[in-house]
Amino acid sequence: MSKYQKYFKFIFPAFVVLAAAGFGVYGYFSVFAKNRLQDKEVVKVKAEKFIEDNLVTPGMQVSIKDMVEESGLYKITVGVGDQEITSYVSKDGKNFFPQVLNMDGDVTQDQAAEQENQTVGTADVPEVDLFVMSYCPYGLQAEKGILPVVDLLGSKIKFNLKFVDYAMHGEKEIDENVRQYCIEQQGAVKLNGYLKCFVGQGDSAVCLKSVKIDGEALGSCIAATDAQFKIKEKLKDQNSWVGDQYPPFDIFKDDNVKYGVQGSPALVINGTTVSSERDPQSMLTAICFGFAMPPSECDQKLSSDAPSPGFGAGTGSDGNASCGN
Incomplete structure (x- = not known):
């Protein structure tokens, strides 16, 4: 199209x-x-x-x-x-x-998103995958930008939080990746609530309590996931590390390969990797191009201020900085 x-x-x-x-x-x-x-x-x-x-x-x-x-x-x-x-x-x-488009001025965020998303296929319920590393400051920035969009569109999109297939921020990141993966198994409401807390505070213990995560189910999922993907085993085996530098994180390895994900963040809409500014309005514009029939929510205006990278509130500057290759 x-x-x-x-x-x-x-x-x-x-x-x-x-x-x-x-x-x-x-x-x-x-x-x-x-x-x-x-x-x-x-x-x-x-x-x-x-x-x-x-x-x-x-x-x-x-x-x-x-x-x-x-x-x-x-x-x-x-x-x-x-x-x-x-x-x-x-x-x-x-x-x-x-x-x-005015070539003498800056292209607006909506125009930039429009140009970049020409090739995105459409669907009645668009599928939106955000690939991050849980401690990457730019992944956190993208999460802050997309969460208001996820709240706004609700069940009209299928939002999936996924992880880059290697970790750059040590064992704490691997643990947090698995934790968030397992929280997602308890439902979108739990995950979104946890993420809103985590991107602001960076304290998983506080956020688990605030969202009332089922601890027993979470522990069982973490153990099963570790056994299935040999996460801790590969962490200890430096021969398996990516470029001899970073431990692998293979839960979404196939999708990383399929979409050419190289670093955090990466945004995929309806199977197409796209580029978007990280403020909520730009994220909304990008995702709404994925609808076969955009809902009225696509006409709403969200903040055009880019969230700050890393944990905490505040605004920063938009850009394409990322963790990884």
């Missing part, structure tokens, strides 16, 4: 995109454009007809509510139902631009 189709489908869920295009849509307008420059009202009528014929469900009313000149194009405000979107049309009536 092209960027053009994604853009309209995300903003207007009722759109049924029939035209293949990139930034400019050619051909349709050219049959109408007999002169280099067209009368503004003529271009407006053509644009409305193009959108009605190609971008919306048949019978849906489209109106261009505003049309002004900007940067050599007509900037138009398109109304469909109770929603509005800004697009552009060339003055000669030949080309339609669903979006224009």
